[in-house]
Amino acid sequence: MISWVVINRLLFFFRSRLILCTYYGIKGVRVPTLNQLQKQIAKLESQANQIKKKEAGAVIARIKEAIAVYGLTAADLGLSAKGPKAAASKVGRKTAAKKGRKTKAGKIKFKDDNGNVWTGHGRRPQWFLDAIAAGKTPEQLAT
The missing domain is CATH 4.10.430.10 (Histone-like protein H-NS, C-terminal domain)
Structure with missing residues (x-):
C-alpha cells in the first residue's frame, strides 16, 4: 500500500502546478484529474506490493538465520501460545x-x-x- 506521504507529495505537486499556471496565466498546462491521480496511485500501489513480495523472501531468510544463530524461541520474541497481541499488551502495561x-x-x-x-x-x-x-x-x- 502506498503511503500517505507519497500521496500528499503528489497532490502538493499538482496543486502547486495548477496555482502557478493560474497565477501567471499559463495556458495549455495539463493538470491531471482525480481519476487520473487515482489510477497512478493504484499503479504505484501494485508496484509497491510487487517489490514487497520480492523482498519478503530475503527478509524471512535473514530472520530464520538469526533465530538459528542466536537460538531464539517464540517466547524470546514475545510470541506466546496466546499470540503476539498478549505479549505486546504485557509490554505496554509495564511501560x-x-x-x-x-x-x-x-x-x-x-x-x-x-x-x-x-x-x-x-x-x-x-x-x-x-x-x-x-x-x-x-x-x-x-x-
Whole structure:
C-alpha cells in the first residue's frame, strides 16, 4: 500500500502546478484529474506490493538465520501460545507503569441515588451540579 506521504507529495505537486499556471496565466498546462491521480496511485500501489513480495523472501531468510544463530524461541520474541497481541499488551502495561501513569480508575468518592458516580477528580459532572442546585450537600453525596 502506498503511503500517505507519497500521496500528499503528489497532490502538493499538482496543486502547486495548477496555482502557478493560474497565477501567471499559463495556458495549455495539463493538470491531471482525480481519476487520473487515482489510477497512478493504484499503479504505484501494485508496484509497491510487487517489490514487497520480492523482498519478503530475503527478509524471512535473514530472520530464520538469526533465530538459528542466536537460538531464539517464540517466547524470546514475545510470541506466546496466546499470540503476539498478549505479549505486546504485557509490554505496554509495564511501560505505562514505568512512566508513572495510572493503570486503574480512582476510588469513587461521590454517588447519587441513580447510580451516577464521580471520583472527585476533574470537572464536576452535571448530575453532581444538579444535586447541589437541588439542595444536597457534597457530604450527603459522599460514599
